[in-house]
Amino acid sequence: MFRLFSLVVIFLVTAPAYATKLLIVGDSLSAGYQMPIEKAWPTLLPDxxxxxxxxxxxxxxxxxxxxxxxxxxRLPSLLSQHHPDYVLIELGANDGLRGFPPNVIERNLTEMISLIKQDGASPVLMQIHVLPNYGKRYTEAFSAIYPKLADSHDLPLIPFFLEHVITRPEWMKDDGLHPRAEAQPWIANFVADQLITHLQLP
Known part of the structure; x- marks a missing residue:
């Protein structure tokens, strides 16, 4: 009996602490567009x-x-495979570039939020903005989607990191849409600080 108790104590002492699991569901802004994936900010984020x-x-x-x-x-299979504690949704930029109606984007994001909660995870939204050349009415309606969803579903809303990166031309690719590899460490630190502020991380 004492030996069994000792083994249990040893296991508890030596077993690794549980790490919070964060799933990021995003687009090229998080996928390391035209760069090695090890340089993308989500890869840098754990460190x-x-x-x-x-x-x-x-x-x-x-x-x-x-x-x-x-x-x-894609979300249901991702939730089933990974069982995350948190899911960061970084989506909408491509919807905006294609001029998708804001109500369609809102409906998709709402369904994602519901699926995440049903799986027992906590959703986190990242604010997305589109270029002003789509017209004031559309850009304002698009941007308003995210705080509206965050308020109605009581979710953390993380600011759009690209707003800070785009002011540094040396950090942006020639397309004016995607950050370079040089910007990724700053983005990782920015997102990390936001997560620490809004989430209950161990």
Whole structure:
């Protein structure tokens, strides 16, 4: 009996602490567009969080070109496979570039939020903005989707990191839409600070 108790104690002492699992469902802004995936900010994020004394496993399920509809379609299998604690939704930019109606984007994101909650995870939204050349009416209606959903579903809303990156031309690719590899460490640190502020991380 004593031996069994000793083995249990040894296991509890030596077993690794449970790491919070974060699933990122996004598009090219999170997928490391035209760069090695090891340089993308989601790949850097666990080490940045570890430096800030938080143990988080990050699963990056972002795909370049994905819309909110694509993310919704892929989400059930991702939840089933990974069983995350948190899901960061970084989607909508491609919807906006294609001029999708805001109500369609809102409906897709709402369904994603519901699926995440049903799986027992906590959804986190990232604010997305589109270029102003789509007209004031559309850009305002698009941007309003995210705070509306965050308020109605009581979710954390993380600011759009591209707003800060785009002011540094040396950090942006020639297309004016995607950050370079040089910007990824800053993005990882920015997102890490937001997650620490809004989530209950170990």
């Amino acid at each position: 940045v969080l570890a430096d800030k004394n938080h143990d988080v496993t990050v699963i990056n399920a972002s795909i370049s070109g994905d819309t909110s509809g694509n993310g919704l379609e």
